[in-house]
Structure formats: structure tokens, C-alpha cells
Amino acid sequence: MSTGSAATGPHVLRRINATAVLNALRDAEGHTATVSDLVVATGLSRPAVTRALTALADAGIAEFSGTTEHHIGRPAQRARFRAELGHVAGIDIGPHKVLVMVADLAGTVLAQHQAVTPAGHTGDGVVRLLRTALTDVAAEAGITPTDLWSVAVGTPGIVDHERGEVVLAPSIPGWSSLPVIAELRDWLGCPVAIENDVNLAVVAERWRGDDGDNLLFVQWGERIGTGMVIDDKPYRGASSAAGELGFIDLVTDLDDEPKPPTDGLGAFERLVGAGEILRLGMARCDQPLRDRLARTGDIADLFEAAAAGDEAAVSVVDTIATRFARGLAVQLLIMDPRCVIVGGGVSRAGDVLFDAVRKRLGRLLLVPADLRVSALGVNNVALGAVRMALDAVEERLTALL
């Protein structure tokens, strides 16, 4: 049996070892570890770890710190991953906002900025907004946009991964036909990936919280989308169009012939999206709360009033909980996930809303559901984009070795 083929030669093995050590170092507390720590974390031998660290230091990816400590008489040299070596950006393009994050190579977010998209915006306008926001955030992180190593963009709609294009995004007029990725690549001169926003939210949940097989993630804001993790892999469907809970129709009179939607929103989004929550609040609540909602446009005020016992606000929460439970139950009956995590703007509503949802879900399902609220809130899409951008960087780093 030959063991010297190209795919398993000593050069390739050394690179695989160096990548394992690099990942362990990056994930260590303070991105710093001793050789002994890395032997434990990687399962490699001490000489292999030392060789890998030397290669990483030669490439400028790691550095040895002067500090040594004595561990049973032997000086333990400490190595540090140079997270500051490069930067990545994660971008969340929503129907009403553009959120940009710049992070170092360890995924620590150094600066972030959210720009509100003006009413009547088009795809072109979003691209302009994005350039400005990215320039500002990069400056705050001490770099210029062209210094970025890798960028990932999350967007609503159906994304064609091979062509790097948005195929369908009803929520942003003119967005679907734009060669966004090509334009960003030309400007930045680095890899730019694009992914459906909800799929990125799922990536972020798994990165920062629940590792998990058979997970359903529901992004609940103005729009509603879901992401699924099956067998520890994102499930996207045959046309990258799975998880469109926002478009299911629980409303139309059943025996009516189906009609195409009249606006960009899906039927379920019109029923329970942030816009409908605000509308119900304005219709049912008393004057002071109505004025507040009109001024801030923030449904958090409504949920706060409901939590404090305001009767009209509670009635809005109950209506929304009943509707949301109805739609979510449909997806749970079909998918039977191990757990459901709700993120997005509406997830900030807290127990006042989600306890009401849980109560109703129980009566709609055949097996109980484990419903949780995301800890990442509205940042999850951009964080998932940061993670996706970092994955692309890993390749570039190992190429240095």
C-alpha cells in the first residue's frame, strides 16, 4: 500500500496539522495557548504541534509571547493567534436597514453600524448606502474597505449560490436583478459571498449558541423566514427555496381560488409581521400608547405595555400569539425539529409574547415543542455573515503555510 501519494504526502499532512493548531489557537481564551494546551485540543503530538506553531509564526499568523511559565519544571512557551492580521465584514441587508459589522480574524466584532433605508428605496439605493456604511465602519475599525480579506452579505429572498445572485427578493424592489456581488468584488478586491439572511441567522445561532442537530430557526421581524439544520447541515431545499413559512396562507377562504400576492409580503407575514403588530397596536391601544407607537414606530413599546398589564396591548399580544402559533404549528407538524429558536426583531418581545405562543402551540401539535428565544436578537444575520466570511479566510490563511 502506498502512503506517499500527493493527497496524503508529508507536505499535505503538515498543512492539515497546522490548520488544526490554528483553529485551536484561535478558539482558545485570548487566542493564546501553550504547546501543552494545543496537544490536548488537537490530539497531535508535541513535536507536531511545535512544528505547526513554527510554520504559523513564520507565516506571521501566530507569534510566540515572551512570557514563559514553569510547568513541572519545564518552561511553557505561549503562542498567540494574530487576530489583528486581517479583517472581515459581515453585512445584513434588510428591507428597512443595512447593518454592517467589521471583525478581526478571530471573529471579534470591532465596529458595527446600522443605517436605516429611506422609504421608497431601490436596489441601487441599497448598494450606495452599503458603500457608505462599510467605509464608516471600516474606518472605526482602523482600516479602509479595500483592506478587508473577505466579506459576506445576508439578504432576504432566494439566493443562487453558484451565480452569487439574488434570484427573488420581493421585499426590496429592484434588488433581485442587481449584480451586487460582482460590484462589491470589483470595489473591494476580495471574496464576497452572498447568502439568504435566515440561513446566516442559523449559522450565527450555531456559532454562538446552540450546536444542534435538527434545529428550526425562525427569523421573525417585518418578514418571516425559517432556516433548518438537518443532520448537522443547513437544509436549503432543491432550489434553495426551503423554509418560506412567511408565504404560507392560513387566511384566504379555503374554497376560494388562489390569487397571486398583491404586495411583496407573504400571506403569513401580513398576519404576524412587525408591520401588522404595529397596525394592531395603533388600532386597539389607548391614546397615550398610540401616540408613543406613532412617534417611535417601535413595537417594543407595545410589548412593554402588555408586560405591565395594559389590557389593549395584552389583546394585541394574544391575537399575534394565536396567529403565530397557528403558522408555526404547521411547520412543526411537517418538520418535527428537536427545538425551535426564534430570532429577529419580534424576538425581543420576551416572555409576554412567547409564553402566550407556547400555551397555544401545545394544543396544535402531536408532540411537544421546545421553543426558545434567540440570545443574539437583531444582530444574528450580520454575525452569521461574519462567520461565513471567516470560513473563506481560513482557506487564505492555510495557503500562507
Add this chain to the structure above:
Amino acid sequence: MSTGSAATGPHVLRRINATAVLNALRDAEGHTATVSDLVVATGLSRPAVTRALTALADAGIAEFSGTTEHHIGRPAQRARFRAELGHVAGIDIGPHKVLVMVADLAGTVLAQHQAVTPAGHTGDGVVRLLRTALTDVAAEAGITPTDLWSVAVGTPGIVDHERGEVVLAPSIPGWSSLPVIAELRDWLGCPVAIENDVNLAVVAERWRGDDGDNLLFVQWGERIGTGMVIDDKPYRGASSAAGELGFIDLVTDLDDEPKPPTDGLGAFERLVGAGEILRLGMARCDQPLRDRLARTGDIADLFEAAAAGDEAAVSVVDTIATRFARGLAVQLLIMDPRCVIVGGGVSRAGDVLFDAVRKRLGRLLLVPADLRVSALGVNNVALGAVRMALDAVEERLTALL
């Protein structure tokens, strides 16, 4: 490097080769093949195939036929898989029927019998019916039930695979708590497996028709269930409770509080199941057709009338198509499968129904659906059970080697 360990020793390798040859022989036309055919089918060397055939013949699993033919001057011995060596049974237990098939070891169905479950039946009654039907069908195949090598049972409801029990089956009263499998095993003295009926229908579709990744199968009869194949594996969900399309609720007034179901049927089953189709036919059709439906109870008469242009029958078909498209669209929006296959009793309706469904689906989806009607019809669950029983036999056969 050691190559003589227990897991890869020459004995194990010989058994693996013999299993490959056995499968190729079983799947060959007439279960008969030459050594050359088997070399091509398995990728093994000629001496390895010959060794495997000798082992199979020694164990009585294969036999060499007297016929030889001259192939470029060399006599080609033909071997045959002895499919008649043993028998398996596949059983479909539905709310209104018990369908039993007995097949040989190559999966050829030798005899089958369908018994109608009397009204007011209980779990105990089903078990009695099953014993009688199995005894009759076995006799027709020339054996007694205790001759069976392996049995698999398909049943509605949620099946606990580890305990071999039906956890929840609202359609058959008293069924869920019965230790069915243990009772059958005691009687038959062979392995008895149990599986959800729709999962078995999917197995049958893949065995006899569509191989396919990312497949949605909808079993449409009195009840409605779906089975999914994701990444070429059956997807069952975290609690083996995925695919319960029959229980989604498109009807209840949206802002009503959810109520538990009042009968065993799910909300969607009540809307489009075979029972509702018959009810609509009785309510809308003219006297002659009504009389026919009352006499036969067979909705095929209704679909036949619709295909012939009967206006009232067409209106029933349109109503059912509109409702079914609404429910199916929900699952398609969530799963985005490569294709959908509809089986079960209602699938016999043909184009008059499914063209109407396709027309409506188009307006409800974001990406087009590929909707097909199963060629296996009402036999698919029992056929899937035969396939499952055969899988268990394979282990027993290789143990003989």
C-alpha cells in the same frame, strides 16, 4: 500497518464479497447470471466471484444450472439465486383494511389478500383479522405463517422504532397500546418490524420507481401523511413525528383559540380525505351518481364521472383540488423538494384531479413544483413492508455463509 485484524480479516472479506454477489444475482433478470455478468455487476475479480458463488451454493442460497453456453470458447456456467428458499410478509394495517402480501426472497409477490376491517373495530380485532389474513395468504403461497423468515408491518401513527410499538394512532382505537409486535413474534418466531405506513410507501416508491434525493411523498387516502427523503435518507424528525400534513389547520377562524381535535382525523384530513370527497359527492351530485356512490362507497366512480364531464362531479373535484393545493403548497414552501409523488387511494383519481391541483399550485408557490402520481397506488405500503422484511433477511442469509 496490520491488515489481519478481526474487522478486515480474510473471513470477513469473503463474506462481504459473497453478499455483493448475492445481491447482484438476486437483482439480475430471472435471478440468474453468469460469472462474467457478476464480475461486471460487482467489480470483483473472476476468482472472487467464483469463490463467492461456491459459498452461496454450499449454503443452499444459489444453485448452478446445468445450462452452459460458449462465450469466446469458454463454457459460461450460470448461477441462480434460490428465491424460493424462504418467504417474507409485508402487511399494511389501515383504518379500514388489512392488506397482506407474501413474497419470495427476491421480492416477487406470490399472494396477497385485502380484508376489510369491520366498523367499530378495535386494536384487538385488527390483530385477529391479521392472523386470519396472514394464514390464508401464506397458504396460497404454499407455506404456513410459521415458515416466514421475516415480517414487516406498516401502520398509521407514530412508531417508536426502538420499542417496536405504535405510540400514537388516532385512526385505530385501542391500537396504540397493543404489544402487536411481541404477539406476532411469539406466534411466528421470526423478526417482525413495524414502521409508519407512509415511510414504507416512500421505501416502495424508491424500490420500484424514483430513486431520488429530496423527494416528498404524499399518501392521500382516508388519511393524509407525508414521507420525505433528504440526502437519500428517510427523514423522520426528532420524535419520528415529521410529515404530519394531515394535521395542519387551514380552516379554523384565524383568531380563534386553538381547540383539540374532536375526532381522530386531522384538520386537513377532514378537508380533503377520501371521506370528505365521498361526502361532497353525495351532497352535490345528481341522483344516479349519488346512488352509485352510496352503493359502492368508491370515490373512483366520482372521478370517472368528472372525467366524463359531469358538472357536479367536476365541481367536487375543483373544490378538493383547491383545498389540497392549499395544504400541499404549505409543505412545498417549507421543504422545497425536487419532486412530489402522490400515492394512496385518492391518487387513482388520475389527471382530472391532478391537473386541477397542478394549475392551482402554480399560483401558491415561489418556485414551480414537479407533481407526479405514484404508479404503485394502494399497494405501496405493503410493498414497502415487503422491502423492509427483505432487508432483515439479508442479514440472515449472510449468516449462513
